[in-house]
Amino acid sequence: MANQDNNGDRKTLLVGISNPDTAAHLIHLANVLAEYAQYNVVATHIVTAPPQVELSSMRGSREISEGRDVLMQVIEAGEQMGVEVRGVVEVARQVDEGLISAARNQDAEMLLVGFSERDAETGSERSFDRIMHRVARETESSLIIQKYRREIEDSILVTVATDANLEAVSLVVNALHAATGASVSYLHGVPIGADVDSLHRELTDMLEQYDLPFVEKLTVMPADSPIDAVIEEANRHDFTIVGAEPRPSLKESILGSWAERIGTQAESTVLVIRAKR
């Protein structure tokens, strides 16, 4: 497309927006990433169509017009933050299908979606649902799921285990650090009795390869229940960044049990990151 030439070789960051209230945090994060990595930001709102009608017959519907309004608000919010946002209403059978299709149609390098803490209808605490799992399973773009709790003031915690998502994690950490000046620390939870020193050396080498800041602030923490220890530590920070499980077993959620538990239980804002396929 000619408009891509016009913007040079910029890659696209696609942001899934469901309603304008939760959108502000996503657009804020998108802005931080776009400034750091020079992304074009595209906001998408998914309108679902029942199987009794053709997708195209939704044109002119109230839902599309509402979707446009939501995106116009996002575009305006972006303008105020100084980020140019383009809006796309995606008509799909299901929300997950819409997000996957929009990421493919926009050739998105990265897809950023929010996950609300509580179910809008029942008010109950939610774990990552079918929508998130299908998106994580099928989208080719790298994926960030944000569970928003609070803004970054001074600290970011990155949980590390393998190097599977570290390239994407490194981009996000560097972008957040550059924008906020927050300090970054790294944590790896292990069962008691593990060889802490050699793990520390291995992980330090791994982090250094990915150009991450404050690598010296890596802690390998032995605990009876490593995951609970990590969650407890996460509560002391504003942001926690978790890599998705690279090879989830069938029993686990596609994002991995750690990501799932930290995402639902930690009191900080959590970003679950899965690298591009």
Place this chain on the structure above:
Amino acid sequence: MSADDTSLEATSTDATSKAGGSGRVVEVELAQGLGLMEALTIGVGTMIGAGIFVLPGFILTETGPAASVAFLLGGIVALLTALSTAEIATGMPKSGGGYYFVSRAFGPMWGAIIGWSTWFGLIFASAFYMMGFGEYVATFIGVSPSVLALGMTVGLTVLNITGSKGAGQAQNVIVGLLAVILFLFMGWSIPSADPTLVTRDFAPMGWGAVVGGTATLFVTYCGFAGIASMAEEIKEPAKNLPRALLGSVISVTILYVLLMLIVAALRPYSELGGSTIVADLAEELMGGWGRWMIMVGAIMATVSSANASIMAASRISFAMGRDRLIWGWINEVHPKFRVPHRAIAVTGVLTAAITFFGNIELLAEVSGFLHLVLYGLISIACVILRSADLDSYKPAFRVPLFPWLPIVGALVTFGVIFFMGPLTLIIGGGLVAFALLHYFVMGRRRTNLEGAWPFFLRNGVLEPALAQVEKWGAVEEELPTTMVPVANPEHEEARLHVAAAVMGPSKGRVLAVNVFRVPPDEDMSEDVFERYYQTIEQRNERLQAASKPVRDAGGEATSHVIISPSVFQALLSAAETSHSSLVILGWPQPGEGREKQMNLFDSLDGHLRSHLLVLRDHEPIPAPDILTIIDNSRHGDLALQAATRMTNQWNANLTVGTVLPEDAGQEHIDRVEEDLDRRIGDTVRATIRAIIAPSLVDAAHAEAPHYDMLVVGHGGVNEAADGIVVPLIDELDDITNCSMLIARAHEGLELQ
């Protein structure tokens, strides 16, 4: 949503720009969520319904062991239709099912017939599935099948009205389970099969009865064309749609034929009657759990097929509503559930009413009749659409052995109808008559629908006939001519590319002319050619070589070198004598000669009795991204037509925009977009945009960086000036980062 609102369907995307710049644009995009497997599953799932559980008994009694041939014949008929469906579905810019194809090929009357027939066909099919459900369930709960069928119909109708989003998703699981159940039954039965039961007396009732059997069982193949109505949701439809259509028909045919061969080898055919024969055999061979397994399969199949039919029926009524062939109120969308609840309710009520007929075989046959009418017409539509040589019809998949295969497909399909029972023919014929009556009483006054039929007559029948006559030397046919004045053939190939594309489906003639200027006092007597013979020959050769894009596009390219002291006079008379309907000029070059060129353009604008396009080319040509900015004038029409043809010829992306003032409200924007949509119609896939800007010139400057070509058709930027072309060239001269095409339509000359 009223029926009128839904006409926005003409494009795959539409967009609204509220503030001119590229930043504040909200586009609408349709998700493509179906891969090959999903599309295949939908096809297989729609076909495997009640039929294969309910009908084997009837068909075996009717035909004997040759029942497998009856099923094979049904599969062949379906396959022939699937080929045509695949071609049309990949050739049409919009997605649509059989109704859409037939109405676009034949026009509104046949559209009405086929719309109603498909709707009734689906109602009869639902009733048949529901009766099958009732018969199966009644065997173990002792309630009348009709009551069970009625209860389930009401349940499904309510489920569809309340917007059952999960209904479609269960399809994959159901199809998988059905396949497992049927293969398990077949595998289990093979050791008990006696092949001599099949071979001993293969077609005891004769081959006529076998074709009659096909007529009865055809309902088991109904629904595959529904995949085509989902084209907009299928990833890479050009590749996956034909595969899904053909793949589903072939796999279902194999399954049915195998099943029938095995069933016929289990018992003498005279003992194989009744609507629950498969379950009875399963119980005999596998015990009680075999019966349960088949029961579960039959119930799942009937319910899922009936559900799919009710959904499809609401889509048909929606599509007819869009073409104003049906009352608008029926398609109103429920404010909460977002479904056309009235259309679904009517389908449900009619289905419930018809289940009381109680004759399951008759329901199957009437549904088969109505589907066969549709399928036969799809084959003919394929012949019409391809032969009509429409600009908008560029199929990615083409039926082999054209036109013979679709013609055979239509003949075989209609042939099967003649083997149906008289009652079926009376009911089916009555429904078609109702559709016709409804069209003449109501639909004809309201619809704007036009078919490709006249184009077929002109391009598919008349022109080939004339060409044949011309070959015999009887008539010299006149082709529409586009004239391209070329000063320097090596550097002006772009205009010939544009000419080749704009020439479009009419496969007209492009006349490349070069004016060889001689001094005013030159003696113009006959020997002037002798004097300049060599130069003229060289120029002619270069013109011919430069006309390659035209020949590549299938057009006829001719060249003339005109010797004249006046370029204006030469071009004017060349356009007149060649009856050129269109002249394509190059943009005036900066420098010394510019003023002279502008004067020439002004004079041509005033005197030329052809349409005029002025092109400034910029790499790339062919342009991949085209924006046309048009108003309501005839110049806008010409620009839209030129842009459409280039888009279709070059497989480009087209955006059609119109300029609106900054104070335009959303309602105004929506109305204008809808108007644009209507003007574009079915000719091309385009994005529609209302461009908010103070003027055309501002809009062009703001948008040009985002496209490769800008096509402008406007009634004039400077009202004080006489002409259209020169003021536009002046205003748009500083846009140098994309190709620019200005359209000026001649009054009174029809756009070709």
